[in-house]
Amino acid sequence: MTGRRGALIILEGVDRAGKTTQSTKLVQALQDRGHPAEMMKFPDRTTKIGQMISSYLVKATNLEDHTVHLLFSANRWELVPLMKEKLEKGISLVVDRYAFSGVAFTSAKPGFTLEWCKSPDVGLPKPDLVLFLQLSPAEAAQRETFGNERYERADFQKTVLQRFNQLMTDPTLNWQVIDAARTIEELHKDILRHSEVAIEQAATQPLKELWK
Ligand SMILES: Nc1ncnc2c1ncn2[C@@H]1O[C@H](COP(=O)(O)OP(=O)(O)OP(=O)(O)O)[C@@H](O)[C@H]1O
Ligand SMILES: [Mg+2]
Numbered sequence: 001m002t003g004r005r006g007a008l009i010i011l012e013g014v015d016r017a018g019k020t021t022q023s024t025k026l027v028q029a030l031q032d033r034g035h036p037a038e039m040m041k042f043p044d045r046t047t048k049i050g051q052m053i054s055s056y057l058v059k060a061t062n063l064e065d066h067t068v069h070l071l072f073s074a075n076r077w078e079l080v081p082l083m084k085e086k087l088e089k090g091i092s093l094v095v096d097r098y099a100f101s102g103v104a105f106t107s108a109k110p111g112f113t114l115e116w117c118k119s120p121d122v123g124l125p126k127p128d129l130v131l132f133l134q135l136s137p138a139e140a141a142q143r144e145t146f147g148n149e150r151y152e153r154a155d156f157q158k159t160v161l162q163r164f165n166q167l168m169t170d171p172t173l174n175w176q177v178i179d180a181a182r183t184i185e186e187l188h189k190d191i192l193r194h195s196e197v198a199i200e201q202a203a204t205q206p207l208k209e210l211w212k
Contacts, residue, residue: 006036006092007202008083008125009195012100012164013133014157016143017180018187022133023096025188026195030092035199038086041096042076049075057149069106073099073120083125087207092199099124099210100167105151108159114166118211126208129198130173131191132164133180172211174198 009026011019023039030037045054053071055061063071076099086093099121107117137158146152151160168175176194178187 004090004203005205005207006087006090007128007195007199008087008093008095008207009198010095010098010100010127010130011133011191012097012130013180014135014137014140014161014164015146015152016140017133017135018184019096019133021184022131022187022191023094025184026191027094029188029192030094030195030199033196035092035196036090037092037094039094039096040079040083042079042098042101043072044075044079047075047078049078057151059148059150065106065109065112069102069112069117070120072102072106076102076121076124080125084207087125092195092202094195095127098127098130100130100164103167104160104163107163108156114163122209122211124210126173126210126212128174128202128205129194130175131194132168132175132177133187134177135180137161139181 011023013019020041023041027037027039043053044050049071052061052063053068053075056063056068083093099118102121103114103117106112107114137154140157141154168177178190180187
């Protein structure tokens with residue numbers, strides 16, 4: 001496998017769309033098929049910055065809205081050296097949320113433009129594939145009830161979905177919309193198929209920069 005880089009595969013979607021369920025299954029399936037793969041998730045709550053974010057999300061602390069946006073971005077940037085190292089070694093990364101969630105959530109707050117929200121993430125490793133797990137608010141409501149974290153409110157999630165739809169009009173990214181209202185196995189099959197194509201294509205392509 002020398003010389004082949006790994007693919008950067010992102011799973012995005014509104015709350016409860018099945019991102020964590022599918023990321024876990026995808027990594028396992030890729031490994032079983034002989035593709036080196038590892039899972040990552042953002043926010044990564046284990047770092048110092050991640051702990052500040054976590055404390056904000058569980059509402060233990062309050063942070064100013066611009067500040068928290070920049071912390072989410074910084075949490076991605078602090079992992080970039082590790083991500084690049086793994087991708088260069090030929091390991092594909094399956095990432096549960098990335099800059100798109102960061103932008104969709106902050107830009108759903110009053111007074112924030114999409115452009116301002118994107119700027120701190122410009123230049124992050126560019127995904128080879130962004131899987132958007134599409135689930136309507138009505139369908140999401142039928143899944144396990146929302147937890148008690150910040151942002152876990154139906155009205156806010158509706159605006160978040162609108163922002164994701166705006167981000168998906170960007171033709172420079174390989175977005176694939178997955179109908180997440182189907183069974184876990186049906187989604188998995190689709191996701192695996194798209195991922196194997198992306199892994200083949202990425203292997204011989206240089207890693208690019210997001211939104212640049
Ligand atoms: N295809 C599916 N059909 C029905 N239920 C599902 C499906 N996929 C996941 N679920 C269930 O829905 C809930 C949310 O799934 P999961 O945690 O994977 O979503 P998520 O997108 O990671 O959510 P969050 O944004 O809150 O982290 C879980 O209880 C999970 O078992
Ligand atoms: Mg999850």
